Amino acid sequence: MPLSKYDVIVVGAGIVGLTSAYHMKLENPDLKILVVDRAPAFAQGNTAKSAAGFRDLFSSDENFKLSSSTISQYRSIQESGKFDLGMNFVGYMFLMGPNDPRKNLLMELSDRTKIEFIDRDELASYPYLSLNPTGESAGIMNLPSIETAAIGKNCGIIEPELIAQFYYDECVRIGVEFSFSTEVSSFRLQPVNPIDFPGEPFLWQDKTLRTIETNRGDLTADIFIAATDTWTTSLLDPTGIDSHIRPKKRQIFQTGGNEVEKVLFGWERNSDGVLPFTIVPSRGVYIRPAPRYRSLWLGVADDYNRDFSFTENPEAERSFYDYNLSQIITSYFPSLIEQKVTGMWAGYYSYNTVDKTPYIFRDLNIIVATGTSGSGILKGDAIGRVVSALYSGKETARLHGGQEIKVDSLGVHNRSAASENLVL
Ligand SMILES: Cc1cc2nc3c(=O)[nH]c(=O)nc-3n(C[C@H](O)[C@H](O)[C@H](O)COP(=O)(O)OP(=O)(O)OC[C@H]3O[C@@H](n4cnc5c(N)ncnc54)[C@H](O)[C@@H]3O)c2cc1C
Incomplete structure (x- = not known):
């Protein structure tokens, strides 16, 4: 001491x-x-x-500076070859429906950082994505169809x-x-x-x-x-x-299995063939690829009905996965209906509200x-x-x-x- x-x-x-x-x-x-x-x-x-996704896709100048400079520092450490940060530039892919306001934001941001826009026809060549979620549940959830995608190239995953x-x-x-x-x-x-x-x-x-x-x-x-x-x-x-x-609880559900691996490694647009960090068009639900663990991590920053209470050891809620996340994810990635939850955890964002x-x-x-x-x-x-x-x-x-x-x-x-x- x-x-x-x-x-x-x-x-x-x-x-x-x-x-x-x-x-x-x-x-x-x-x-x-x-x-x-x-x-x-x-x-x-x-x-x-x-x-532990990283991106420089932020609308405010301050957040752009904080993120892009940090990514460049981490990249220089990684590329020095002296220390592996597990940094992988798989990209951040926003899947967007018609009239998604993020499209204009991302177009503006493409003046500052590299963003690739992919149209619906090109997306259709990735066999695991349903561009038009159908069926009764998709209707009830009012899920938009996917019209376009934007992939931030100075983005990816890292090991905290x-x-x-x-x-x-x-x-x-x-x-x-x-x-x-x-x-x-x-x-x-x-x-x-x-x-x-x-x-x-x-x-x-x-x-x-x-x-x-x-x-x-x-x-x-x-x-x-x-x-x-x-x-x-x-x-x-x-x-x-x-x-x-103020604190807000945030949860991650780790999934694995054959179908997960097909989705994870079936993306042909980057050198590793790994699905980018993907944000589906509804409610900000995201898929974080975890190729090291042959896994996909599912999460969301839910605001409404997610209170500001705080406990020392927050636990992930399996029912939140079963009745909320998985409903949305499997509407866009139908083969993931077969996925198994292999782990889950929860923490907090310290929110500047x-x-x-x-x-x-x-x-x-x-x-x-x-x-x-x-x-x-x-x-x-x-x-x-x-x-x-x-x-x-x-x-x-x-x-x-x-x-x-x-x-x-x-x-x-x-x-x-x-x-x-x-x-x-
Ligand atoms: C589910 C989830 C997903 C996330 N995803 C991302 C992401 O994709 N990308 C990203 O950049 N960020 C992400 N974040 C946010 C990121 O994890 C945090 O912004 C970051 O870890 C905050 O770091 P910190 O050092 O401020 O906090 P912490 O890592 O929480 O460190 C605070 C430390 O203070 C210590 N401490 C607290 N009180 C005391 C005390 N009284 N005495 C002594 N020690 C004390 C704690 O033990 C702790 O180690 C995510 C967070 C969660 C929960």
Whole structure:
């Protein structure tokens, strides 16, 4: 257990905590940085639950910068040949019905990134897709026919535990310290100039967070980073600082079997012959290809009737799969009626419910990085750079590849992030 005082303590060793510690230490090699997590190892929270798709298909400028620069950083790591991130550019395919508003959005985005548009006739050559879902249930569900598809080419799948491993190894190499199985109780502010009188801090005293309590003793630092995703609210609440996020449960159903493998490996339009990450035209239901596991993962970001409650160990609901997801998926991919659910899990998105873009802000000596809204893996490197820039008091953060982003565009008071329209 570390005993001494630190310059910076990062709470949370998910992708956001790891990239933040890494970039702060890289830019300030003399800093004494400690990362704590209550789990016995890094990346055991929502990072481990992710579908881990990556895409630069975002409507807002901020999200485009965060995602495209992170993808380019991950690509450079992968292509260095020194570390395998399991990165595979299988693409992100939006299957769209007539009048789908995403078509215009994607057309506009094709000025910024590579997007291939496929018409209905070409799609018909892929034998596992039903372009016109028919039958009574398709009618009841009001499923649109598929008219066109758009495939983002700078998109694909990645292994979250491998990216986390990369940043953890790099952090250790450059001297960041870690303390696992270390749970921080809620942040409680202290007076800047204590007078040793019961009831401090009083209204008239300036406040700071100097020492945090953990199950392994007190820890002291000049700056604290809350990289605690959906747990940020309970950590911050006693301080009176708003986390600005709400949790939403998200589930993945892993399927396997012969028919699954045919659908997964039957796509002939990319070099690996693997189905892209596919979004069907109804309700945002998606299929995440998992060729490593010869599996398809099914999920959706359901909003209505999905409340904001939070439990420590969320469980996937098999009935949600049986009566909701599978109905839609098998209408478009009829042979998947034979699929078997071989695993399922659930986690949370930490939602910025207003613009679906991360919140990265400083209040007192606490820097908060949360609100990843379902895309924290694919923006991970850039988020770490913004945290580091905020720590150093810079107005702009330089992202991988040279793009720049204004730090306070992602903050609270001078926030200028536009509302995101492509949320999955
Ligand atoms: C089902 C699902 C699918 C997803 N799909 C994608 C996707 O395709 N692409 C994508 O980019 N993103 C996706 N996401 C989102 C992505 O997983 C998150 O945005 C990302 O993992 C957030 O990283 P984080 O480091 O902020 O949080 P976490 O990984 O949750 O890390 C927070 C850490 O804080 C620790 N902690 C919390 N409280 C305390 C405390 N009091 N003391 C000490 N430690 C504490 C936790 O143990 C945890 O390790 C998905 C998420 C889910 C649930």
